[in-house]
């Protein structure tokens with residue numbers, strides 16, 4: 001066999017691995033931080049009213065209507081808002097747009113595992129900054145020279161939210177680089193940094209319709225920041241794909257924003273269930289980080305996380321286990337409905353009981 005020379009020119013990237021999609025329809029899916037409740041009723045109404053005829057046309061190139069709705073919601077000018085296909089695309093474009101120095105981009109060693117994937121794909125130097133022993137960001141670690149900073153707030157998979165004052169401290173300490181704050185989970189109790197973008201020109205805040213607004217399948221994400229940042233993001237987007245957000249997604253996004261009360265109520269239900277499940281798991285001997293997100297990051301001194309993961313899967317309950325040195329003793333469990341969490345708690349309790357009876 002002769003070696004095919006052209007294969008030497010293939011890019012070698014290790015892709016991000018998303019939580020698996022269950023094969024059976026009745027699995028309890030607590031592994032991708034999806035919302036257990038449906039999107040706002042206005043989204044359903046909008047989709048029912050859609051005429052296929054309109055799809056002959058290309059969508060708005062810059063998602064202007066959606067940007068305007070988001071700007072109005074946040075009291076910003078539409079030139080401070082950018083939209084794309086999910087915050088993953090927003091973030092990928094932002095990495096490409098803002099991280100072009102030779103200095104390394106900083107992000108925590110335990111965080112959203114897509115960040116190093118984009119760095120590799122785009123050839124961006126990066127350095128992982130260790131969280132402290134309690135998985136907390138130490139703001140002072142992000143003050144040194146760098147080519148940019150990326151922080152998920154609340155962080156994933158820990159759920160820990162950094163106070164806004166510390167976010168602002170990090171932004172102020174980095175006047176020479178862009179700081180991206182990824183607020184994919186901001187809807188579940190933490191305070192947003194969007195308001196800080198008015199006085200910090202180097203701050204880009206990204207958010208998503210996937211988690212809080214229950215629209216993961218629609219693929220909509222957004223960024224807020226100074227008009228200069230947004231303009232560069234737009235240029236990079238238009239250098240790659242001039243029509244990123246499709247017309248259906250854009251219209252459904254606008255409908256979702258119009259239904260603010262529903263959104264707040266469904267987030268409040270998730271938060272209430274999170275606190276109830278957290279208390280129940282603590283009662284079984286688990287410890288966990290203080291989550292301001294729609295998931296719990298839990299560990300148990302007497303339970304092997306990989307074994308519990310496998311046991312839950314056998315019982316039709318999918319959660320997430322990250323087999324890296326600092327996270328291998330933990331499971332990340334998405335907050336589902338109360339009924340789903342009851343099934344989870346029952347299975348976990350059975351697992352612990354089984355462990356104890358095996359031991360005697």
Ligand SMILES: *Cc1c(COP(=O)(O)O)cnc(C)c1O
Pocket residue numbers: 033085086087088089112152156182184207208209210216219220221
């Ligand atoms: C889910 C998630 C995203 C991506 O969300 P999409 O808008 O669905 O692309 C980005 N960052 C973090 C930390 C996430 O957990």
